[in-house]
Amino acid sequence: MVTILDRTNKTGAETSRPRHPEKAKRPETPVLRKPDWIRVKAPGSPLYKETENVVRANGLVTVCEEAGCPNIGECWTKKHATMMIMGDTCTRACAFCNVKTGLPGALDTHEPENVANAVEKLGLNHVVITSVDRDDLDDGGARHFAEVIRAIRARSPSTTIEVLTPDFLRKPGALEIVVEAKPDVFNHNLETVPSKYLTVRPGARYFHSIRLLQKVKELDPTMFTKSGIMVGLGEERNEVLQLMDDLRTADVDFLTIGQYLQPTRRHHAVARFVTPEEFKSFETIAYTKGFLMVSSSPLTRSSHHAGEDFERLRAARAAKLAVA
Template sequence: MRAPGGEAFRETRKIVQSHGLHTVCEEAACPNIGECWDRRHATFMILGEICTRACAFCNVATGKPHALDSEEPERVGRAAGDLGLEHIVITSVDRDDLKDGGARHFAETIAAIRRYAPATTVEVLTPDFRKKEGALETVIAAKPDVFNHNLETVPELYRRIRPGADYRHSLDLLKNVKRRDPAAFTKSGIMVGLGETDEQVFAVMDDMREADIDFLTIGQYLQPTRKHAALERYVTPEAFARYKDLAYEKGFLLVAASPLTRSSFHAGEDFAKLRAAREATLRS
């Protein structure tokens, strides 16, 4: 990837900073930031910049979070309007310290985007809301266009890679989104290169289809620092192409699989493809 720069990149950064917002593009050291910000696309990270969990793959800071910023949803809404976004992705840190895990904050952010950028479609990439009764229902009621929650890796690696999370709980969360709002698009992703086998990846695909997930993303894990989980292998582009072909055979509406695939990379274009794929399925 080329180094970030250019007028559009600087303008995007200026708008993000002027509203006092955080982006996962910066906090997670995403390799695609240059391309995305040049196109005025940014993934906003709400609920602060400090996570209550310490996943072995993630570059976001871990510790004791600050109090919720009640004005943050409004600022995200205004930023969406200022950027003129067709599609926006809202994600967050985990907030196990909050009674609802930050669900109401998500809902308020969606509502603010609807006010300031009514033509913008909204995608949320949420935490698992584990042990947070009613949290999922709060976000679903706000009617995001896409509900994304990443499984991140195969269940056999959860204890090492995603401590504090539960594979089955994450699957059930996505299954319940579709049960409660059949019109919603659901999405999930995993990283490869952490020590998983192809057979384990295929099994995750099957679990996702059983949960009626529409959109699968698969990308290469890149080790952020020496303290993070070690990189076990680089997956070839040919292997990613095989993952993609098999996933389509299993029935996903849309699949993105490549070394640089990330949850919100090309999210706007992918949403248009996702909508078209569902319409084609309904016509057939």
């Protein structure tokens, strides 16, 4: 049996209340019927339950659940879970995101060790660590990221670590703290093209995010960098191609492109569903622009197949260096 994972019923009506006041104030938008190519299996296998038990036992938050990721059934069955640190409450209210907004609580000092324990129990070869935005902290949570990285290294030294960070806007020195902790991949998502930032990602600045990724390479040229966007938000094709050029100017290695899926009627509407053929075209063009790795499909997400993609990323760099 296959199903579409979302928070609406068959009529498109919302089945749960908005998760926080900011999004509750937004007007309702229509929910488009999903095409046949956006279909996933419902979660519930024994291995899925095993992953869920490890997450619960360590009191962890995952972006898989908080963001309503459609790939949770597949990933958790493979014991892949993306840990979301620093709580489940974000200081921003982006129009695409299903994570709740509000004033977050104090950081959990035991969280780095709890995350490391879960990584060890799940036997992860590659782990993705992300977080909510923590604009309330003087370093945006950078030191906490570093502590989590160090805790994982101590417990599982062979595990490769990918971080998906906020933009650390107006937090001088924050980026340097994370890079100094030596994650294997530094990921920061642009999310959308610059013309859509005001309505989709109003708390962020497009060129600040580009500069953030560029600076990672300046601080550590050997560190892999990665960024991702959603399409179907009303962007034009030429805007996506220009975004690719901007990322290559910042020497970003890996680009992900996926379909935006509207969590509830209170979120930004889906302008259209991009076809698999268009995603393939984006992938082809991105490779010609010089990305070492590209993942472009309707169900692509930043952390989907991250471990397998990391191995391919390393192989691509090795091949490029061999030719040079």
